[in-house]
Amino acid sequence: MRSCFPRVPTACAAALAPIAVVVLALPAATLASARPAGSAPPLVVSAGTVATTLSPGAQAQAVYNRMTAAQRVGQLFMVGGAVTGLGSATTTAISRYHVGNLILTGRTTAGAPPVRYLTGRADTVTTTAATAGVPLFIASDQEGGYVQVLQGPGFSRMPTALTQGSWSDTLLTAYARTWGTQVMRSGVDVDLAPVMDTVAKSFASLNKPIGFYQREYGYTQTVVADKGTTFLKGMRASGLAMTAKHFPGLGRVTGNTDTTAGVTDTVTTRTSTDITPFRAAISAGAHLLMVSSAYYSRIDASHPAVFSSTVIRGMIRRDLGFTGVVISDDLGNAKQVAAWSPGARAVGFISAGGDVVLTGNPYVVPAMVAAVTARAASDGVFRARVQAAVMRVLTVKAQYGLLAPRLPVTGYFGPLTKTALQRWLGISQTGVFDGATIRALQVRIGAPVVGVWGPHSMAALQSYLGLYLDGATTWNTRTVAALQRYLDTQL
Template sequence: MERRTPPRVASLVVALATTLGTVVTTGTGPAGASTTPASLAQAAYARMSQAQRVGQLFMVGTPATGLSTAAAYAVSTYHVGNLILTGRSYGGPAPVRYLAASADRRTTSTATAGVPLLIATDQEGGAVQVLQGNGFTRIPTALIQGTWSDGTLTASAASWAQQLTRAGVNLNLAPVMDTVPATLGTANAPIGHWYREYGHTPAVVAVKGSDVVRGERSAGLAVTAKHFPGLGHVLANTDTTAGVTDTVTTRTAADLAPFRAAIAAGAPVVMVSLATYARIDAAHPAAFSPTVVTGMIRGDLGFHGVVMSDDLGNARQVAAWSPGARAVDFISAGGDVVLTVNPSVLPAMAVAVNARATADPVFRAKVDAAAYRVLLAKATYGLLAPRLATDGALGTLTVAALQRWLGLSATGSLGSTTIRALQARVGTTADGLWGPASMAALQSYLGITRDGATTWNSRTVNDLQAYLNTQL
């Protein structure tokens, strides 16, 4: 039976595409079909089962040092559509490239209907920088970044973003748009203690955080404005403490201005705090609050992009809720992507969301709309573009994809110009002659073991194809 995009989802297309902005160039496919982000998202949505749509609503953790068995299982079995790299990696970009390509191979038609993953990490700077080592700039704290000129900060953010995208990361869970008053400073455990704020006034945070949004987006990296409606007025950290409550912030507080600015600058994702806001909705943590998610983010701010939760897997703030209830309550409030750093709770969450979607048409409509928003964000950032077959053959399609990645005209012919550009990119002598040194450099760049090959072999081409699928 043919699947058709429900009218309620199709009606979101114009609003969502306008809000997210267009990174993908629109055009027509081989058969003349439109390839706008909206049409690509609609096509992906239409071929998905309910379980696959539900899977798009989860982001699970894997160590940044390698794809864990649990995370791989979540993608393959529970159709999970997004990963977050956690902990710390000090090996530079190469092992991250290998991880991203390995994860991408899991996105089969059975697992995710062929839809690639959002691969995210926390690359803020200071104490919160997951990916480090040679090839990743050591980023200073946000408080230091906030003292830089707008031009310097925007350019620096673009450089940091390019390092992430070339490592296979396509979403940064930054910038932090929380404002910590100077009178509270480091007594604010989640933000101020680590100097994660760009300044101590909403005006400074709005400007400097937006500089980061624009800089990172200019390099093709999706970004996340967090932690709405702000963690600047609390003392405890929701990750480690229950009952964290903000008694200051209101629905019209000045501290909301930085989030509005980040959205105006093009942030496609907003992350919701887990704190409770007594003067907004004293009955629910923000992530479970329809007032916060639907009323304020969707309504007051007019945001139609992707709303993500803060970590609902390990946070002590929500430990009183079962994992399934956490996921259902967030989506019921209007959220899109449930973040759980801990993949062990994912099965219970996915089962609960699927069960509620099957039983409750109103909830199912929220799941459908959320899945479409995630797919549109992916399409907007190029993730639903045509993909290479990982067949190990260095044919014209692979060479053309390689050339596009290198910023060259896509002729499909591997000439000396392409070879020199590739040699420069992987860090070897750019002499236009492909031999053992070039092969070794490419294998190191891809994070695979050197095998002593003297020229192209199917193993290396296969891994190159998998990597290029994370880039194009």
């Protein structure tokens, strides 16, 4: 993560007219700003960051207060971008429509270096004008089996959740720690996993979204709760923010909401034991909870869960006491929600109490943002829900270090960068590129460990960062800037 943890093309068809601005103000908190006399000067930081001595809530409030209305609304969206290259529609969603979160879509087998390059470049789009300098939550679906976006050199091939669930807790924890470190070191900081849905063994082959792909950890709520939280805690140890999904469960349906409309669960109730694994995941440290877009006829027959206040404000907030970020299942391309306009999908989710609208389709972002902004301007109740949702998103970002000071990208390999590098390596922070630092960096990037920095080490670093090899024999501006961008995704 960026502070609290050591861590490891298409074009837009047309630009929509600027959306109306509505002030979404919260009472300003009284924030202490004094530094102890004689203390070291703070890092040079980008706009939107705050002192890390503040509590996460205070950090979030300070950032909220300096954001524009449009930037606040943007924090309530997660836009899709291809893991092989984001494309202009995705970067426009961030730069013009202020979207504050990114999900990497598709698959890559090219390995970690290209992902490191992509995430570092994506972070540079979060300018003062775009997101008030607040970094993106960058997410990936890294479950295992058929659902593993990040593959290739630097990423272990992960077995299905059903296989993982057959392992001992000790073995699963060890593997999950390794997988989590690999994901974090690629610049991704949110895993949209684990799947906490329970599918009966006799029904698994008929259950298209989960059982058919062996995405469940077992066939009983007890096993799913145990193995799912074991995976969660192992992955989270690396600093990843984890996401329990798909509340209140997709284990009782036949259709896949991504490809089918009218998917309905006629079994699950508000007090069903299928809720047990989600409660366990929250207790284990899941700070995000994804809501299904299926109907649940015995909970709220009139609305898909993703648009249901009974599900989100009733079950998630009140019954489970969850205070983290509620994120939707895909509202951009899913057939289940195709009957609603993109704007209605976004407004419906936030009205029901949701926080982050996930859309794998970046082209619907302008309509979604415009609809949310317009409703907030005309509806005080909705405006209050937007305010509360933005604060929840910023608070969780603060908990994971994303509101902390950022390393400036200057291309200069000075003491500030050397200290940040040492912090990432987990060694003594002296601000001097000494033999111990060189050896630790050589180990991390897979270079020969000789304690002397030369052309071979530089080539290994450029490869690690996803750069083309330019034959540099020592530090140059291009490589240092890439390293600084990468460290900003890590610290």
